[in-house]
Amino acid sequence: MATAQDTLEIGVLVYPGAQLAAVHGLTDLFAVANRLRHELGALERPQLRVCHWSETPDRQLQVTFDTHPGTGHQVRAMIIPPSLTQAPSPELLERYRANLRQWHGDGALLVSVCVGVFFIAASGLLDGRPATTHWNFAQSLAERFPQVQVEANLPLLDDGDIITSAGLMAWTDLGLKLVERYLGETLAAETARFLAVERVSGGQQPGSVFSPRLDHGDEAVLKVQHWLQGSGARDVSLTAMADCAGLEQRTFLRRFRSATGLKPTEYCQQVRVGRACRMLEFTNRSIDQIAWGVGYQDPGAFRKVFFKVTGLAPSDYRRRLATRAG
Template sequence: MALRTVAAVVPQRCAPFEFGLIHEVFGIDRSDEGVPAVDFRVCSAEPDRTVDFGTGLRLRAPHGLDGLLGVDLVALPACDTSRPQPPELLDAIRAAHAAGATVLSVCSGAFLLGEAGLLDGRPCTTHWMHTDELAKRFPLAKVDSGVLYVDDGDLITSAGTAAGIDACLHLVRRELGSAVATKIARRMVVPPQRDGGQRQYIEQPVPQCTGDSLAELLEYLIEHLADEHSVRSLARRAAMSDRTFARRFVAETGMSPAKWIAAQRISRARTLLEDTALSIEQVAGHSGFGTAAGLRHHFTRQVGVAPAEYRRTFSSAMSTAS
């Protein structure tokens, strides 16, 4: 998929933040920083194209539903799930998807996809407060209530608020590479990569857990991804018992230490494959997988393609080696 044209659909009672994050990722011209320019279209089904956010804020969209014609991506922010959407809006979303557009929803924007019939038989998610309702209203959808976002190819759905940023940056990375996603994330001052399988929230709060209590340890791990790490060795470094450390790590990252380290190693390998001419064996060593065989096994399982194939698709290095 190309990512040259993006249509953001703004229904009545659209959530301002979720619309804003879509605009922040796709709608700002960062071509002077090497980010490919995007034709960003704000589209509305209203006759006068004026959208009431329901908070005293109003917006006049430059485009009607004809703005969805021929786009690469249709992005849907959160909206009022109790309001039926205009049939012409659902028709336009369906037509854009049938013509080859990827569709992406943030938070309750997934209900628009459900009304358009695009969730039938597809894995998807939304904000954890709405997952039961989504599953009830659209029983053919395969709703996952515990993840940040779901990438099902031409259908990407995300949970609430910040998870929408994760999903948008994931799509940028998937289509344009990690260098572009990192540049956008740096300007937004957000992490460039969070795995979609992370949990949306923690059910059991951990006493005396602060958001930055493991920050120093996480920085250490990023700098030493090629080293071997165990819960015991990391717990000692953090001056905690094994059990307390494991529990706190999940509370602050949403993942177990092993899964978090594996995700960071995959991220490092992707960057090295895209931006350097290191051999596959060298990439494996620098990213902590040890051998080319180990890298190929884990990378193919997580990313879906072998490292060499990924490099051929996304490499920005002047020359590559395998």
């Protein structure tokens, strides 16, 4: 029997109207990744445990399918699949609001495909944050949730603790993105090769991609992480972060580094550079404009930090992306 220590739980929210092809396709994709993990001898990596979460008749969420039954549940990522019908109704969205906030507050990565983003938006967790969705629903998302920064031109938007994707069939690439995050680039590439699908993301970025640690269990630090991801780590200070955590500064510094593996300043740099990478890829803004946009008053300082994090100058990063796209 598998234990909680050697498995990593990925939940799939099976709401009324959810696209079952995505639900079962993701389950199969992670099963392939698990088999390749074993065949390639990557046993230091966790097994991916997939659980389908559905409502009971009295509207309580419970697990209705589990690839590793018999142990307790600690959801590390919750996927909200697409629907073949239309954008979810306000009543349906409200039914899952508290659960999504609870999972996110406990350190779970929230992941959506197509209209699945409406569930995250309805929880309030995307207020002031960027998100993508299918082009057909972008206007509706923006109108219903005006505090969400809708970026419908992006096929997949990884914002650290929330990942949104646009296309109805984007669940394949999103599944591979999670395999890359939890099992590594090699297993993600091998899974894609076995399934004969081309990856839209992952393995193509010339610089590093920041995947923050969210499963450390320190609620005070996690609260600060969510705040930094939501604000883009702009205009923050050690005092403000310690106040957010409700801790004395020295205690906060120690616990933050222990939980995340980074100093608060390093973490903020990672968040800002991640957003800069997205701007370099999907906008025509100048390097200076991007520097200001992610919170650096001195573009020269931004260039130094960007090189430190990615190993590339911003102009080289953009040039390599253009070369790969061509």
